[in-house]
Amino acid sequence: MKFNYYMPTKILFGPGKLNALAEEVLPGKKALIVISSGGSIRKNGYLDRLITILHNQDVDYVVFDKILPNPVKAHVMEGAALAKEEKCDFVIGLGGGSSIDSAKSIAVMAKNPGDYWDYISGGSGKSLPVPNPALPIVAITTTAGTGTEADPWTVITKEETNEKIGFGNESTFPVLSVVDPELMITVPKHLTAYQGFDALFHATEGYIANIATPISDAYALKSIELIAKYLPICVQDGTNIEARTQVALANTLSGFVESTSSCTSEHSMEHALSAFYPDLPHGAGLIMLSEAYYTFFASNAPERFTAMAQAMGVDIETLPEEDRPMSFVKALVKLQEDCQVSDLKMSDYGIKKEEIPSLAENAHNTMGGLFELDCYTLSLEETIEIMTKAYK
Amino acid sequence: MKFNYYMPTKILFGPGKLNALAEEVLPGKKALIVISSGGSIRKNGYLDRLITILHNQDVDYVVFDKILPNPVKAHVMEGAALAKEEKCDFVIGLGGGSSIDSAKSIAVMAKNPGDYWDYISGGSGKSLPVPNPALPIVAITTTAGTGTEADPWTVITKEETNEKIGFGNESTFPVLSVVDPELMITVPKHLTAYQGFDALFHATEGYIANIATPISDAYALKSIELIAKYLPICVQDGTNIEARTQVALANTLSGFVESTSSCTSEHSMEHALSAFYPDLPHGAGLIMLSEAYYTFFASNAPERFTAMAQAMGVDIETLPEEDRPMSFVKALVKLQEDCQVSDLKMSDYGIKKEEIPSLAENAHNTMGGLFELDCYTLSLEETIEIMTKAYK
DSSP: OEEOOOOOOOOSSSSSSSGGGGGGSOOEEEEOOOOTTTHHHTTTTTTHHHHHHHHHTTEEEEEEEOSSSOOHHHHHHHHHHHHHHOOSSEEEESSSHHHHHHHHHHHHHTSOSGGGGGGOOOOTOOOOOSSSSOOOEEEESSSSSSGGGGSEEEEEEGGGGGGEEEEGGGGSOOHHHHHEEGTTTOOOHHHHHHHHHHHHHHHHHHSSSSOOOOOOHHHHHHHHHHHHHHHHHHOOOTTHHHHHHHHHHHHHHHHHHHSSSOOOOOHHHHHHHHHHHHTHHHHHHHHHHHHHHHHHHHHSSGGGGGHHHTTTOOOOOGGGGGGGGHHHHHHHHHHHHHOTTTOOOOOTTTOOOOGGHHHHHHHHHHGGGGGSSSOOOHHHHHHHHHHHOOOO | OEEOOOOOOOOEEETGGGGGGGGGSSSSSEEEEEEEETHHHHTHHHHHHHHHHHTTTOEEEEEEEEHHHHHHHHHHHHHHHHHHHTTEEEEEEESSSSHHHHHHHHHHHHSSSSOOGGGGGGGTTTOOOOOSOOOEEEEEEEESSSSSSSSOOEEEEEEGTEEEEOOOOOGOOEEEEOOOOGGGTTHHHHHHHHHHHHHHHHHHHHHHHHTHHHHHHHHHHHHHHHOOOOOOOHHHOTTTTHHHHHHHHHHHHHHHHHSEEEEHHHHHHHHHHHOOOOOOOHHHHHHHHHHHHHHHHHSGGGGGHHHHHHOOOGGGGGGGGGGGGHHHHHHHHHHHTTTTTTTTOOGGGTOOGGGHHHHHHHHHHHGGGGGGGSSOOOHHHHHHHHHHHHHH
């Protein structure tokens, strides 16, 4: 048992915690605030609340409000140019994973020369070493899905080549994150479900990854337990602050899993889908893949599935030993039914069955590294087999 | 549910991990290396290995080798003066909790004016704000007991007044810690047990503290489980590297508990004992107090005891509900028997029964803050009652 542990982000967690940002020492005097192009961050008053807090601390700011749900490299470069021009000395991501991930990537490019893809490993990325640490990053999350507030990872799409690839280093951990479930109340039903399942899969993938540690396991099992218990309640009644808080905690824990273990090839496959079909929400893509994906692994590498089933609430003692691993998959399908997302279809987003081989190839080419962290090494053929089984 | 989470230390964990320090960027160019006066760190070759690593990285060093098992303020001030004189820009604590805690306090005083006790809260401490952050701290632990490698706390005794008080702030988290169970192989049987129980009590106190969070709970229950399972094996056979590794992990997790929850009044009581009787090892003092302490709380605030019993391996399903909280205490006593430490007596260390009221008063005066974190608020009389019951 050997591992490195590192998760240096300070996290302010709980309902109303955005207000506590007022008492924190911020990591600079001028912030680039990164928000989505959708308008909800302004409409819900979150931007005004943040600006008031900055104002009271004599911190200046510029707003960059172009981020798309599947964030793109062009906006990373544009945001970084703005940060440089305006002499911002830190970056605040306010919103969902797309805004916070963009904030991270912008923070990298505000301090480094060249193109963002110069530093990307995989696909057409040049894998160059990053000369300088990123600007300090503050994350204020308004969703419970990506866990990005508690990990160093950012996922950006290069539109020209349909590559959606993760990146991160020690400087892209947020220095400070706010997880305030009150900011999540307005997330609509279907996005609540998609995001909750994204968090779930960070935990389950991190649990079955071959670099899992006893510490990441503790985070993962707790996250799985909380999502199984509280996500259906959140989907049913988005104003239930207790359920929102528990799912927000699960999501932050799944960020801890990302920091201490890793995603697996499920994420590579999904990134291929949403790189080519950017209207497909990442969480929805994962849900579409999940039954086939976990069925394959429960059959070929069943060791860790029983503990996950138990965390999902399955009374495994009542089951014969050989049925226990697959009981996780059954519980997963049931959870998708309870969260009203069991009918999602790739075909509804325009994905064609005959494209699956090339999408599987994209998954291997752009994020092949994650396949090496699986507990069973998938060939391209097996990847195609899983994705084909998942196709509806 | 509201809390702040912060545990920024990077931890290199596992057998042989001291060697991995060679690949890390160290936080300075000249280290003050803080070790105990006992000679074992030199004798076991640990100091030479560290010096070789520093040498290969062109990092200069000075050794300060005066630390006592119960470390004292005089050595903090002397170490800090040496660090200033030698222009050290970081401090390495190499050894057990006493050396690492001293390294932390020295790092504070190397950057701040006046006397260390100016910054201490409680007792004769002046509670002054600390003007400057500490020098960066690196911790290399050779024991599994205090968890100090994964928390910001340091406990130092002011000999003149018999005050043993904790201190810490955001700058006293180690920036980097090495937890290499191979360095723990030489710890003798009785110290292995004392230290293991110290780690256990960090977890149990942090679990019953009124500021516990779901995250600190996950750390605490895992730590309790690992200690109950592996400490007797370590005590039996100190060369069992698997058991040493699991106990080292439990100890690091109990440091996480210290960072995210807190010790309770059990530690205040013990600090009173070992402040007046510095030959009493801290872990031994805790063991002496523990049966009476947890019996009192299992009766007066039983809510969290059943989960701790379960983590200790008790099959609680077989017990009537009213017996479950106390089953933790029974498991604790059994563990002490298994680890050959159930016969420890205060009287063997010279403590007199008639001193207990003044020792209880010292506990309230010097570390009264921890009493406020108990799940039931102890009066001075109840503190005396517990300590008297613990007296043998």
